[in-house]
Amino acid sequence: MVFVVAAAIILGGAVGVIFKNNPVHAALSLIASFFGVAVLFVVQQAHFLALVQVVVYAGAIVVLFLFVIMLLGVDRTENIKAEPLTYQRPAALVGALALFGFILAGLFLSGPGGEDGAVALTGQSAAMVPRLADDVSAETSGAGNTGTGNTDTSNIVELGHDLLTRNVLAFQATALLLTIATVGAVVLVRNEGAEDLVVDEPGTSIE
Amino acid sequence: MAGIAPPAGLLRPGHPFLSDGVDFGDVVLAVVIAVIGFVLCLVSTMLMVWFERKVVSRLQNRIGPNVAGPFGLFQTLADGIKLFFKEDLIPSRADRFVFQLAPYLSLIPAFLTFTLVPIAGDFSGDGDGSSTLFGRTFFWQVADVPVGILFFLAMSSLGIYGVMLAGWSSGSKYPLLGSIRASAQAISYEAALGLSLAAVLVVSGALSTHDLVLSQASSITRWHVVATGFLPFVVFLISGTAELNRPPFDLVEAEQELVGGFHTEYSSIRFALFFLAEFMNTVTMGGIIVTLFFGGPAPFFDLPFVDVPGSWFTGFLLFFVKLLVFLFVFVWFRATLPRLRYDQLMDLGWKVLIPVSLAWLMILGGIRIARNGDLGATGDSVGDTAVVLAFAIGGLILGGLLVTKAVANARAERLDRAGLVLVAAPPPATEAPVHADGGHH
Numbered sequence: 001m002v003f004v005v006a007a008a009i010i011l012g013g014a015v016g017v018i019f020k021n022n023p024v025h026a027a028l029s030l031i032a033s034f035f036g037v038a039v040l041f042v043v044q045q046a047h048f049l050a051l052v053q054v055v056v057y058a059g060a061i062v063v064l065f066l067f068v069i070m071l072l073g074v075d076r077t078e079n080i081k082a083e084p085l086t087y088q089r090p091a092a093l094v095g096a097l098a099l100f101g102f103i104l105a106g107l108f109l110s111g112p113g114g115e116d117g118a119v120a121l122t123g124q125s126a127a128m129v130p131r132l133a134d135d136v137s138a139e140t141s142g143a144g145n146t147g148t149g150n151t152d153t154s155n156i157v158e159l160g161h162d163l164l165t166r167n168v169l170a171f172q173a174t175a176l177l178l179t180i181a182t183v184g185a186v187v188l189v190r191n192e193g194a195e196d197l198v199v200d201e202p203g204t205s206i207e
Numbered sequence: 208m209a210g211i212a213p214p215a216g217l218l219r220p221g222h223p224f225l226s227d228g229v230d231f232g233d234v235v236l237a238v239v240i241a242v243i244g245f246v247l248c249l250v251s252t253m254l255m256v257w258f259e260r261k262v263v264s265r266l267q268n269r270i271g272p273n274v275a276g277p278f279g280l281f282q283t284l285a286d287g288i289k290l291f292f293k294e295d296l297i298p299s300r301a302d303r304f305v306f307q308l309a310p311y312l313s314l315i316p317a318f319l320t321f322t323l324v325p326i327a328g329d330f331s332g333d334g335d336g337s338s339t340l341f342g343r344t345f346f347w348q349v350a351d352v353p354v355g356i357l358f359f360l361a362m363s364s365l366g367i368y369g370v371m372l373a374g375w376s377s378g379s380k381y382p383l384l385g386s387i388r389a390s391a392q393a394i395s396y397e398a399a400l401g402l403s404l405a406a407v408l409v410v411s412g413a414l415s416t417h418d419l420v421l422s423q424a425s426s427i428t429r430w431h432v433v434a435t436g437f438l439p440f441v442v443f444l445i446s447g448t449a450e451l452n453r454p455p456f457d458l459v460e461a462e463q464e465l466v467g468g469f470h471t472e473y474s475s476i477r478f479a480l481f482f483l484a485e486f487m488n489t490v491t492m493g494g495i496i497v498t499l500f501f502g503g504p505a506p507f508f509d510l511p512f513v514d515v516p517g518s519w520f521t522g523f524l525l526f527f528v529k530l531l532v533f534l535f536v537f538v539w540f541r542a543t544l545p546r547l548r549y550d551q552l553m554d555l556g557w558k559v560l561i562p563v564s565l566a567w568l569m570i571l572g573g574i575r576i577a578r579n580g581d582l583g584a585t586g587d588s589v590g591d592t593a594v595v596l597a598f599a600i601g602g603l604i605l606g607g608l609l610v611t612k613a614v615a616n617a618r619a620e621r622l623d624r625a626g627l628v629l630v631a632a633p634p635p636a637t638e639a640p641v642h643a644d645g646g647h648h
Contacts, residue, residue, distance in 0.1 A: 059364025
């Protein structure tokens with residue numbers, strides 16, 4: 001039931017992102033879609049992922065989109081008939097269909113019940129899944145949960161531990177990549193020889 | 208099924224709400240708590256508006272509202288009724304749907320954050336803050352979300368949408384400028400807010416607001432304001448004020464520059480909703496600060512007279528007093544501090560608050576590892592802590608020197624390119640007579 005509502009919101013938002021002509025409306029649809037994904041995370045007990053989804057994507061990235069849209073004043077209807085690359089549209093269609101086909105094949109063709117397929121697609125071992133199920137059953141039995149323990153956050157503990165031990169290289173590489181991107185952006189927008197920048201410097205005088 | 212609720216919070220994975228076996232009483236209790244929470248939130252917002260106007264008046268040698276009701280208490284109510292009966296205007300160039308949506312986007316996160324704050328409960332001694340009334344055990348907060356404090360961050364970053372979209376959808380210049388400022392400010396200060404929060408999480412090891420209060424109970428040295436070394440609290444207070452768009456960070460609605468900022472085009476009930484959200488956010492931010500750093504409803508130490516079983520009301524009084532202190536501080540800021548200029552705002556956020564809280568967080572993390580004995584540098588947790596501290600102080604001094612040198616070099620180069628030279632600032636005495644003869648009054 002929750003899944004159906006959330007999935008409807010996600011799909012509706014996704015369709016809105018593509019078909020809204022106004023960039024701000026498209027960004028709003030994107031937020032709706034992110035919220036649907038966050039709800040799905042909560043349903044699967046992944047509270048941390050759900051909150052990260054909201055904080056990072058809905059809270060920061062789309063804010064940045066809107067900021068750029070407002071600052072550059074591009075909030076008007078774009079001419080979407082223009083086609084910068086020849087055969088862009090058919091190529092996109094073929095690519096999307098191929099990707100969809102690969103995902104479906106991965107899910108349904110490998111292994112009974114599709115579980116191996118899911119593992120093969122996400123690259124995750126299934127180690128975290130039974131662990132979560134154990135936690136949930138331990139908590140629903142009510143034993144040992146006095147409200148002081150961290151049983152309800154073991155999910156996060158697990159995630160953090162995984163991120164900083166087994167996947168630490170990927171984690172650090174991502175951080176480095178983002179830093180490089182930021183530095184690159186700063187270098188690109190830096191205006192060399194802009195001499196009128198210093199007029200407000202305190203304690204200076206022109207010789 | 209009656210009485211099935213263990214003394215664990217609402218909405219935890221272990222709670223019967225989420226497993227099977229939710230009985231009718233649970234649902235009624237949840238609804239009653241939510242309604243009471245909402246009413247409490249509205250009433251406290253109303254009183255906050257009155258409190259702010261009254262205190263600002265006194266700080267400015269005025270009397271403030273004094274006609275409607277005793278001490279002017281009903282002034283807010285009168286203003287609210289007036290606003291509700293005003294004509295509701297939508298500008299012709301507005302984006303109608305977004306224009307109507309924006310006030311709610313502002314209000315809903317404001318209230319949802321309030322649901323996190325534990326406002327009462329007995330945390331003295333062995334008390335876990337739960338109370339039992341009518342045979343049902345519950346906490347004095349609307350929702351104890353397992354990832355509570357992250358939920359607060361999420362809501363504070365969503366609250367900005369109301370402001371941004373309001374300004375954009377109004378279809379005029381001043382609101383748009385206001386909302387551009389708002390988004391830049393939110394992005395800048397969110398990072399500092401999150402980093403100072405992370406310091407609290409590193410020290411307490413808890414995420415839910417209820418666990419945070421529990422981890423600070425019964426001793427003033429366990430209050431996170433002490434345990435995290437005061438600095439995260441200062442950073443949180445500053446960036447929290449910035450997130451609230453309150454003075455001295457109210458560039459978003461700077462009256463002298465932008466008319467009313469993002470809500471220039473709003474009138475009637477939609478304006479009232481923005482106003483409500485703003486003050487609700489202020490009350491909630493006070494509550495969050497009290498919960499995070501000052502132990503919420505928990506007493507300072509085990510006083511004999513608060514150690515009465517079931518004395519939730521003592522907890523409420525303690526919370527209320529602590530909250531009042533911070534609400535006064537917010538008003539005090541407004542009455543005292545001049546508004547920051549835009550570049551000063553960005554400098555403070557990016558060049559001061561973020562580096563400071565990041566460095567502090569790393570030091571706290573290092574100390575935590577050393578105390579747990581996981582560092583293994585000297586084979587002794589006290590020695591390890593000393594090693595971490597020595598490295599931290601050395602790093603801070605070295606980093607500070609490097610940054611100072613780099614800034615000085617860059618500035619000299621910039622001035623050199625522009626053909627300027629540094630001269631000593633003129634002595635202030637030469638400026639004083641200009642003001643003293645008062646020729647331009």
